Amino acid sequence: MTSPNLYSDPRLVALYDALNPAGPDTAFYVALAESAGHVVDLGCGTGLLACELAERGYRVTGIDPSREMLRVARGRPGGDRVTWIEGDATALPFVGAADLLVMTGHVVQIFLDDASLLATLVAARRALRPGGRIAFESRNPAARAWEGWTADRSLRRIRAAEGRIVETWQQRHEAPDPLATGRVAFTTHFRFAESDETLRAPSELRFRTQDELARLLTRTGFARIDWYGDWNRAPVDETSRELIAVAR
Numbered sequence: 521m522t523s524p525n526l527y528s529d530p531r532l533v534a535l536y537d538a539l540n541p542a543g544p545d546t547a548f549y550v551a552l553a554e555s556a557g558h559v560v561d562l563g564c565g566t567g568l569l570a571c572e573l574a575e576r577g578y579r580v581t582g583i584d585p586s587r588e589m590l591r592v593a594r595g596r597p598g599g600d601r602v603t604w605i606e607g608d609a610t611a612l613p614f615v616g617a618a619d620l621l622v623m624t625g626h627v628v629q630i631f632l633d634d635a636s637l638l639a640t641l642v643a644a645r646r647a648l649r650p651g652g653r654i655a656f657e658s659r660n661p662a663a664r665a666w667e668g669w670t671a672d673r674s675l676r677r678i679r680a681a682e683g684r685i686v687e688t689w690q691q692r693h694e695a696p697d698p699l700a701t702g703r704v705a706f707t708t709h710f711r712f713a714e715s716d717e718t719l720r721a722p723s724e725l726r727f728r729t730q731d732e733l734a735r736l737l738t739r740t741g742f743a744r745i746d747w748y749g750d751w752n753r754a755p756v757d758e759t760s761r762e763l764i765a766v767a768r
Contacts, residue, residue: 544751563627567593609643
């Protein structure tokens with residue numbers, strides 16, 4: 521059994537775009553940037569959004585701790601127009617200069633303790649000009665997305681960029697009710713058809729409620745928070761799968 525890292529193992533990074541193509545979330549963040557001059561994409565991954573914004577004429581800074589992700593990002597069309605930084609929010613080299621900072625792909629859920637997320641929000645606020653905005657999304661725990669993280673319910677078959685066929689699925693670990701703990705541990709499996717090799721990448725995510733996220737944003741100094749329950753900007757209700765925050 522192997523335990524590669526989802527965000528640094530080249531074999532898995534090569535699958536990232538096939539697993540996470542542009543969609544309604546990308547369109548949401550592109551529209552959000554319309555009045556921005558300088559956009560920071562924190563946790564930019566393979567640079568899909570950052571390069572899209574750069575090709576539209578925005579000044580873009582993409583930051584990610586994964587060197588392998590950034591290698592892919594630099595090779596995208598528009599990648600030469602983005603300033604890439606390897607690191608986390610503390611590596612942002614400017615203060616009070618950005619109009620919009622985004623954290624996409626449910627990246628806020630990788631911060632398992634509140635202290636680490638709070639530190640990231642503090643660094644993000646420092647990078648924004650007065651009146652600047654931060655935007656991110658987190659899965660709504662009320663939707664219980666983890667109930668679909670089983671082999672039979674989450675199985676996907678994708679074709680990687682070089683043509684390889686890969687089957688992938690999530691398997692949640694047995695644990696106390698995530699509504700009580702706020703945490704979900706699971707393993708993502710990747711089976712490569714031509715070799716029948718299977719890679720297993722363990723992960724853990726934090727599911728915070730809207731109130732928990734709002735408290736962290738308020739503690740950081742963000743005064744106004746707009747909440748949406750989907751990418752069409754519907755209000756949050758008990759059926760919402762997403763908690764999308766846009767805060768000044």
